Amino acid sequence: MIKTISGMDSVNTTVLGADEIILNMGPQHPSTHGVLRVKLKLDGERVAGSECIIGYLHRGVEKIAEHRSYQQFAPYVDRMDYVAAVSNGLGYCEAVEKLLGTEAPPRARVVRTILTELQRIASHLLWLGTHALDIGALTPVFYCFREREEILKIFEKYCGARLTTHAFRIGGLQYETYDGFEEDTKRFCNDFSKKIDEYETLLTENRIWVGRTKGVGILNAADAIALGVTGPVLRASGVKWDLRKAQPYAAYDQYEFDIPTRETGDTYDRYVVRMEEMRQSRRICLQAVENIPTGPIMARIGKVLKPPPGEVYHSIEAPKGELGYYIVSDGTTQPYRVRVRPPSFINLQAFDKMAKGSLIADVVAIIGTIDIVLGEVDR
Amino acid sequence: MGHLIPQSIMPFVLPVVYAVVIVAVLPLLAGYIVLMERKVMADMQARLGPMRVGPHGLLQPIADAVKLLLKEDIIPDKADRLMFWFAPLVSVTMALLAYSALAIGPAFQIADLNIGLLFILAISSLGIYGIVLGGWASNSHYSLLGALRSAAQLVSYETAAGLALISVLLLAGSLSMKDIVQAQSDQGVWFGFSVPFGFFIYLVGSIAETNRAPFDLPEAESELVAGYMTEYSGFRWSLYFLAEYANMVIVAGIATTLFLGGWLRPGARYHEQIPGTSIEFLDALPALLTLGVALYCLSLVPKQPVKIQKIVMALVAGLCVIIAGVLAGALVAPPAVMQGIHGAFWFMAKVFAYIYAFLWIRFTFPRYRFDQLMRLGWRFLIPLALVNVIGVGVAIVLRQQWAWGPIVSLIPTTLATLGVAMLLAKDDAPVSEAQTADGE
C-alpha cells in the first residue's frame, strides 16, 4: 500500500482503496504533447482507469470568431492545430467559399493541394519524432526534424512564415508561387523517399520498437466508429475511409493515390499507416507539381464578403483526422457562429478505452500514437 | 629508491601509487567519456554536439564539473539525512574499489588477486545499495519506484552476466585477470571468438547492469522522471554520475580482459616487420596512430576562431606528440617496459571500442518496457547462458578425451547454442521446454 503520489505539479492526493493509487501525469509532463493532464487510477503497475483533464490552452477561438470578419478570422485558424496550420487554413477557406457559393480557380486549388500535402508530411514527421522519443529511441527525432526543416523552408519562401503560415485567402491564394517552387518541391520529394526508408530501417523491424508498440492501445473498428475517431487512427483499425477519396475537395480528385489501412488497430499499425500516408502524400505532390495549370489565383469576390444567410458544414482530411467547419452566417460581414470539429479533441476521447489495462510505460506510447495537439483539443 | 621506504610497507608502495593515479584520473576519464558520448550521439544524429567550450567542445567536461560543484545542493525536507548523504558514497566507493583488481597492462595492476574476477563481481553487486538507499532516502515516491526497479534489474542481469563469465572461466581455468589473459595468449585465440555466445550475453548483461541504453528504464525520462536520482542535485548527483560511468569502464575492462584478450596486441601471431628494422609493424601501429592524431590536431589549430582555443588545441596536439614519443620510445626499450606500455595502449583502445559499442546501441534502440526487460533477462538470457556453460563444458571434455584442437571442439557446441538461441528467440513468448534437451 504505497502512500500518496505527487505528480509533477499537482497537490498530493491521498490513497484510495486497497492498492489503487491516483497518479497525476501533470500538464508539465514531458511526453503529453502540450498541456494535457491525465489522472491515472493505477492498480499496481496496470492502469485501472484514466481521466483526461483538458482546457489549459482554451483561448475561446469560437467566441472571437463572432467578433471578427471572415478574412480577419483566417489567421486564428492556424493557431488551433499549430503543427498543421496550412490544412486548417484550407478547411476554413473552402468552408467560406462554399458559404459564398464560389470556387477557387484551378491553379489555386492545385497549389493548395501541394502545400496541404507537404504540411501533412511535416505533421507526420513531427509526430514520428516525438513519438519515437517518448518510447526511448533518441535518433529518429533528429532525422525527422531535418526533413521537416526542408518543408518549412518551402513554406517560408512561399508565404514568409514557417509554422502559422496563413498561406491561403478566402477565394484562392494571396501570392503567386515563387519561381523555383516546383524545383524545390520536386527535389524534396525525390530524396524524401530515401529518407523514409532510413526511418523504416531504424524502426520498423526493430525488435524493441515492435515489442513496445505491438498490441498496445488496441482500438477495434466498431469502437472507433462509435467514438467518432477519424484519420490514421480509424484507418489503422481497418476502416478504409479517407475524405480525400470519399468527398474530394481542392484538387484531390485529379490524382490517384491509395489509402493505407491495417486491421488490429494497435500502436504499431498506426505507425505503419502514417508512414505509408507520408509516401502517398509524396506521390500526390509529385503528380501535382508536374502540371500546375496556369491562370488566375484568386476568384472574383469583392473585398467585403457578405455571404447570404444560411449555414454550411465543410470538412477536410487533416493529418490528425476529419477537421470540419460548421459556419452559420446571418448575412453580415461577421460569421454568426463558427463551430470547429477538432479531430484531436474527439480522438482523445478514445484514450480511456485504449489505456485501460495497459502499463504506465504504455500510456506514454498511447498518447503519442493518437497524435494530439493541445491547441486543437482546447481551441 | 627502494631503500628509502621501510621494508615492511615496501609491497604496498606501488599499488598505492597506482590507486592514487586511478582515483585521480577517473573523474577526468568519466568526464571525457560523457563528452565522447555527446559527440558520438550528435554525429549519429546529423548534428555537431558541444562545440562552444574549448576547441570542438574539448573543455566541456571541465565546465560540467565546475557547474556541478557550484550548483546548490538541495536535500528534500523529510529525507533521511544520514542515508541521503551515505547512498552516493556507497555507489562511488564500490565503483572505485572494483578497479583494484582490473589489469590494465601487464605491469599496471593494483593487486593481482587470485580471485580477481570474483572480487570485481562481488564489489559491483554492492553498487545496488547505493541505488536502493538513495531511492529510499529521497523520500519521494518516484525515486523509490525507480530505485526498486533498477535494483531488480541489476540483480536479474547479474546472474546472466555471471553465467557468461563462468563459461569463459572454464576455458581460462583461473580467476586472476593476468592468468586469463595469459591463457588467451597461450591458446592463441581470444575468448570472444571461441565463446561468441558468452560474449553476446555478457554484452547485453553489462548494458543492463550499468542501467544504460535500451535498459535505462529506471531513469526513463518519460515515466519516472529521473528514477532514484530525481531528488539529488549538484555535487551529490555528480557522485552518482561518476559511479555510473566508472561502472561502465569497469564492465568494459572486464569484457576486454575476458573476451578481447586484455593487453594482447591484435593479430599477435603474424610478425612481418617494417623493412630494415626489427620492429614489427603492428607494434609500431600505436605510435603511428597517435602521431596521426597529433598531426590532425595541429592542422585544426589555425581553424579555431578564438585565440584561447588555438592554444588549447596546440596543447592537445603537443600531448598527442608526447604520447606518440613514449609509444615509439617503448619500441626500443627492453621488452618488459615495451610490453607494459603497449599493453596499456591496446587495453585502453579495446575499452574505448567497447564503450563506443555501448553508445552505438544506446542511440539506435528504443527503451524496453519493464516487464519485457524482465522477460528478456529471465526467459532468454539466463537459459541461454546456462546452455552456453554446458556447451563449453562439453567442448572441454571433447578436447581432453579426443584431443580435438581448442577451436575445433568449440564449434559443435556453439552451433548447438545457436540453435537454442533461435528456439528461445523465435517466440518472445514464454520459453518452450525444448531448451533443456540440448548439450549432447
Place this chain on the structure above:
Amino acid sequence: MTQRLKARFGDAFREASLDRKQAIVTIALEQLREISRYCRDEEKFDMLVDLTAVDWPKREKRFDVVLNLYSFAKNERLRLKAHAGETEPAPSVCEIWPAANWMERECYDMFGIVFEGHPNLTRILLPDEWQGHPLRKDYDILKQDTDWVRENLGIESGQ
C-alpha cells in the same frame, strides 16, 4: 429519405430543407433520441461527426442543437437540428453514439444546455468553478473571471 422520416415520426418531423446542397432536417427536441436511434440503425448514419449548438437569443426557443451525421455505407451527410429553450433539458445521445460524450459536455460548458441522461455532465474546457456560459450571445467578450483573478492572484485584472 424525408418521406420515410415523415411517415415514421409524423409531427415530430418539422421540415426538411437544403442549404448549399446539404440536407438539413429539423425535428422536435423530445424525439431527438428516437430519431437519432432510427437514423443510426435504419438509415445507416453510423458516425456522429459533430454535435454543437447555435444561440438565437431573439427566438423564444433560443438554442439550436445541431447534430452532423455521416454514413459510411451511403457516403452521405445529414444534419439534424432541434430547437431547445433556455432551461429546457435536451435528451442525451450518449448511448447511441459514445462520441457525443465530450461534445455534449462542451455544449453544456459553452451554452448551458443540460443533456439529461449524460454520464457526467461537467465543464470540460473551463475551470469547474467558472460562472456563466461564454458562447451565449449575451455573454460579453470582455467579461473576464475577475473574481478568480482577484482571489488567486490578489490583483485587479486589468480588463
Place this chain on the structure above:
Amino acid sequence: MQTLNQALFIFFAVLAVASAILMVTRRNIVHGAVFLITTLLSTAGIFLLLQAEFLFIVQIILYVGGIMVLFVFVIMLVDLDVSMRLVQFNRQWIVAGALALVLAAQFLFAIWAGRGALRLPAMAAEISPKNTEAVGDALFSHYMLSFEIASILLLVAMIGAVVMAKRRVG
C-alpha cells in the same frame, strides 16, 4: 607485516561489535539494515586476514550482495508506517538480557579455561594461494553427498517460491 596484520584484525573486530550493537539499538529500520551490512563486511574482512579469500568473496556475494538486498527490498516494499519507528521495547527485554548474560558467562569460561592454548596466530601458515581450488576439490570430493542434498533443497525452495508467487498473481 605482523603489527599491521594485528592492527587490521583489531579494527575489524571492533567495527563488527560496534555495528552489531548499533544495529540493535537503531529505531530507523534502514539504519539497522546498513549496520548489519557493516557487521557482515567486517567479518568478511577478518576472513581475508586469514588468507581465505574465497570465503571473503563468498561472504560478500552471498550475504551482503544477495540476502541483504532482499532485506532492504522487503523493508522498502512493505511501507512501514510511522508507528513501527516508535520505541518497540516491551517487557521481553528482561528475558533477552538474562539469556545474554548466560551466554557471556559461557564465553568467559571458555576463554579463561583455554587461556594457555590461546595465542594470537603468529602468522597463519601460508595456506596454499589457490585456496579456491582447495575449496572446490573438497566440495566435490569428500562432501559430494552433502553438496547434492543442499542443491536439491535449494531447488525445492525455488519451486516453492514460484508456486506461491503464481498463486498470488493468478
